Amino acid sequence: MNSKTNKYSSKYIGRFAPSPTGPLHFGSLIAAIASYLDARANNGVWLVRMEDLDPPREDEGAAEKILDQLIAVKLQWDEEVLFQSTRLENYEDALKILTDNNYCFECACTRPQIKAMGSVYDGRCRDRPTPPREKFAIRVRVEDRSIDFEDLVQGNYQQNLKKEVGDFVILRKDKLYAYQLAVIVDDAFQDVTHIIRGYDLIDSTPRQIYLQQLLGYHTPIYGHIPVIVNNQGQKLSKQHFADPIDVNNGAKLIHQALKFLNLNPPEINSSAPCSEQLAWGIENWDVQAVPKLANIKENPLEIE
Numbered sequence: 194m195n196s197k198t199n200k201y202s203s204k205y206i207g208r209f210a211p212s213p214t215g216p217l218h219f220g221s222l223i224a225a226i227a228s229y230l231d232a233r234a235n236n237g238v239w240l241v242r243m244e245d246l247d248p249p250r251e252d253e254g255a256a257e258k259i260l261d262q263l264i265a266v267k268l269q270w271d272e273e274v275l276f277q278s279t280r281l282e283n284y285e286d287a288l289k290i291l292t293d294n295n296y297c298f299e300c301a302c303t304r305p306q307i308k309a310m311g312s313v314y315d316g317r318c319r320d321r322p323t324p325p326r327e328k329f330a331i332r333v334r335v336e337d338r339s340i341d342f343e344d345l346v347q348g349n350y351q352q353n354l355k356k357e358v359g360d361f362v363i364l365r366k367d368k369l370y371a372y373q374l375a376v377i378v379d380d381a382f383q384d385v386t387h388i389i390r391g392y393d394l395i396d397s398t399p400r401q402i403y404l405q406q407l408l409g410y411h412t413p414i415y416g417h418i419p420v421i422v423n424n425q426g427q428k429l430s431k432q433h434f435a436d437p438i439d440v441n442n443g444a445k446l447i448h449q450a451l452k453f454l455n456l457n458p459p460e461i462n463s464s465a466p467c468s469e470q471l472a473w474g475i476e477n478w479d480v481q482a483v484p485k486l487a488n489i490k491e492n493p494l495e496i497e
Contacts, residue, residue, distance in 0.1 A: 205386055206386045207240070207389060208228065209225045209229065211259050212247070213255035214247075216437035219421060220420055226451075229471070230471070230474045238272070240272055240275070240385070241270040242383070266443040275379065287374060292331075299324055300318040300330050301326075301328065314361070316334075329366060333363055335354035335359065335360050337356070344416055346485060347417055354403060373400050377401045398417075419485075444464055445464075447470040455483055
């Protein structure tokens with residue numbers, strides 16, 4: 194299914210894939226640094242992909258701002274940035290394969306209806322006799338079996354899709370492709386072998402593995418790092434008014450990120466240039482040292 198030939202001799206290809214809903218905040222910077230360090234420490238390739246598939250949520254100019262922020266703190270990627278908005282035909286092709294093989298179906302259920310199911314979709318539209326008259330999404334049929342994987346940070350993770358998630362959406366009612374489908378199509382296209390990202394996405398990983406199996410894609414190795422939360426226990430995000438990083442404080446930000454990742458950088462390094470600190474991080478990277486907590490509060494890592 195992968196139409197691209199791997200031109201790299203490296204067996205490791207990692208990626209950082211932000212959504213342009215706003216500039217990078219400290220939580221997203223940590224995810225970028227963790228994936229960058231893991232790739233470079235393994236003599237691998239590090240790619241940047243812009244997940245710009247949800248125009249109503251995106252800020253004008255945010256993609257360019259994110260790339261500028263990465264460059265300012267010396268997180269340099271390999272190859273051209275891939276924008277998901279240029280890949281719609283590829284998602285359509287994958288959807289057609291799933292549809293032709295009867296792996297999915299049309300569903301007009303509303304969010305209140307799904308909430309009434311206990312937030313686990315119960316398959317009620319699987320065998321409906323006629324197509325819905327109202328707007329509908331397309332869902333993938335799941336099986337009653339456990340999908341598990343060995344996470345580099347969290348260890349073994351298991352999920353029964355039917356009991357814990359239910360049939361899930363791959364094309365939304367507004368006809369935008371869902372994250373679960375687009376991300377695995379692009380990971381396969383870019384030959385991604387390792388994915389280091391936030392713990393908030395670990396729950397999505399079994400769905401992605403399931404789609405990879407249906408489409409005959411390889412399954413990358415995953416590692417999910419803790420996410421930073423505010424005092425209300427909310428993940429740092431634009432929705433929760435997280436401040437964008439100040440690249441003028443780049444050296445301090447890198448140092449704090451290395452501390453967050455439990456690498457114990459020397460305090461004397463806190464004022465060293467970003468490139469020097471990242472080089473130190475590559476030399477001392479240990480994915481097993483990353484905290485296994487799902488969430489870590491923001492306050493201990495505030496930049497003065």
